[in-house]
Amino acid sequence: MLNKTIIRKAVLASGLMISSLGFSGLIQAEEQPLDSVAAIVNTGVVLESEVQGLVNQVKQQAASEGQSLPSDNALRTQAMEKLITDSLMMQLGERMGVQISDAQLDETIKNIARENGFNNIVDFRMQIINSGMQWDSYREDVRKQLVTGEVRRASVRRRVSITPQEIDNLVKMMQEQTNADVEYNLGHILISFPDEPTQEDLVAAKERADKVVELLNNGSDFKKIAIASSSAPTALEGGDLGWRSINEMPTLFAELVNNKNKDEVFGPVRTGLGFNIIKILDIRGKQKVEIEEVKSRHILIKPSIILSEEKAEKMLLDMLAQIEAGEAEFDALAREHSEGPTSTRGGDLGWADPSSYDPAFKEALATLEVDEYHQPFRSSFGWHLVQLTGKRTQDATDTNQSNRAYQLIYNRKFGTESVRWMKEIRDEAYIEIMDQGSSNE
Known part of the structure; x- marks a missing residue:
């Protein structure tokens, strides 16, 4: 087991060293504020500037979409959670030897630009800068996404096992379905509880979940509530799971929303991770792919x-x-x-x-x-x-059904196992939120 005191002293010392680089330049610049450590994550840190930067990005995105947001404290909590997760993933990626070269990064950004309708990287770069983000910061964010994606895939795919019987059963089900041409845009909120919850933990989580459902049924904004309350990885995106057919979503969700109507709210439904709340944000005919x-x-x-x-x-x-x-x-x-x-x-x-x-x-x-x-x-x-x-x-709308069934099952299981795996990584880590003075192992 890692010694908390040793980790804390070592990381804070390294943080001070980072802040002290170019000290003479700081004196000449007159009262340049030093960045501070917002959280210690194993042997790494989350800086206050990173937290504020992510909060500002969420605010800018919400403003452009006319989306209301919860309090700054709620936003900060979710931003901190994401950055802690990112830090753990990057540390794991370093141990695994995952590397993203500048050439690979450049090609990825070119593809992102094309997918967003930009014919050249210069115009795309100007768009990023005009949105209020520094280009170098954007590049490193993309690099981080590539690293964390590879780490997650490499770590989770070996946990996914699919039997021929599962594939046959889904193929048969798909052949019998009458709603195969319908897609649902789902919103998801997870009210989590510990791995080995006490009765008090369960009661408290259930009360929170019931309150969320009550607010949603009374017309509260789903995305705002998700950002403020959800423990799911999609919290900062307002709990949006995107468009999925019945066969593409987790079985539990499929059973809840099948043949239901837009704006209906379901839950709370208990799983091993917590109480789940689902809302049908929209419904459409299946898109040709x-x-x-x-x-x-x-x-x-x-x-x-x-x-x-x-x-x-x-x-x-x-x-x-x-x-x-x-x-x-x-x-x-x-x-x-x-x-x-x-x-x-x-x-x-x-x-x-x-x-x-x-x-x-x-x-x-x-x-x-x-x-x-x-x-x-x-x-x-x-x-x-x-x-x-x-x-x-x-x-690819109607590809070979066996191949399609395999991919659907894999995606379902990968999503579930990914959340479980990430929770295990978090539970094993040493994390200390500096401004709250709390820690856990």
């Missing part, structure tokens, strides 16, 4: 104690040079050297929705034209040399 599938092949080299990161990258650079010089065939090199399950077929990954891939792999493919190679890059699996061999557009 077109996806661009890609066909690619790759060679995967996994770093180890014996094989360094630099050596793995150099091996792939040498292979690329051989391929481009006509001295070797991709297929043969993949069969001989690749450590992935596709090595026996020359690294061929077949046709796939790129969103199903590791984010780094997806971003690399997005930059390529057919038959083009990408420079070696790092993902959560290792180092890749990849070639894009084909592109096509598919109507």
Whole structure:
């Protein structure tokens, strides 16, 4: 068990060192305020400037949407919770060796710009700056999202198990459904209680949940209540779960909202994490979905104690040079050297929705034209040399039902396991909120 006093002293000392850098410059600048530590998270810190920055972002977003917000104290609490979670994820990512290169970050931001209708990065950058955010801060936020996404996927996917019987049962259910063309925009509020709650804990949480339901039934703004009260990861987004069909949402939620009407509120319903409250924010017909599938092949080299990161990258650079010089065939090199399950077929990954891939792999493919190679890059699996061999557009509204069923079940279980996993990480961490003087392990 980590010693709280040792951690606290060490982290605060490092925080003071950070604040003291460029001390002479501070004297010349006259009373430049030093940043303060808002929370200690294991051996890292959350700074007061980060908390205020996130609170301001939420306020700006709400103002642009005409959305009312709860008190500043409630906003600060939710912002602190998110930043503590981010800090834990980044620390875990560092231990796992997850790295996002500047080149990968640039490609991700270019894709974000395209998805938001910007033809060039200059206009997109101006939009970010005009929204009140510094460009460097935005870049690092995107980098952080990429790291935390890879950490979550790598940690949670091994906890998800799907049996053939589950797939068969869902396929049969989908074939019998009469509401398959309906999608629901759901709002979710979680009133949590401890892992091993006492009767008093349960009563207190239930009373809070009942009060939330009463407020919602009396017309209170759902997003405002969610930001103020919810313990779910979507709290700062107002509890918005987005658009989902019956088969895409957790089974419990599906049973609640099936064939119900817009604006209906359900709950509180108790689960292992707390009391859940659901509201149907909107209903629409199922949208036609077109996806661009890609066909690619790759060679995967996994770093180890014996094989360094630099050596793995150099091996792939040498292979690329051989391929481009006509001295070797991709297929043969993949069969001989690749450590992935596709090595026996020359690294061929077949046709796939790129969103199903590791984010780094997806971003690399997005930059390529057919038959083009990408420079070696790092993902959560290792180092890749990849070639894009084909592109096509598919109507994914009604894809192969078995594949669709598998993905739906995986998404459901991944979402549930992700919340449980994150709670375990939080429970094992040393966290101290400085301005409240409280701590937990």
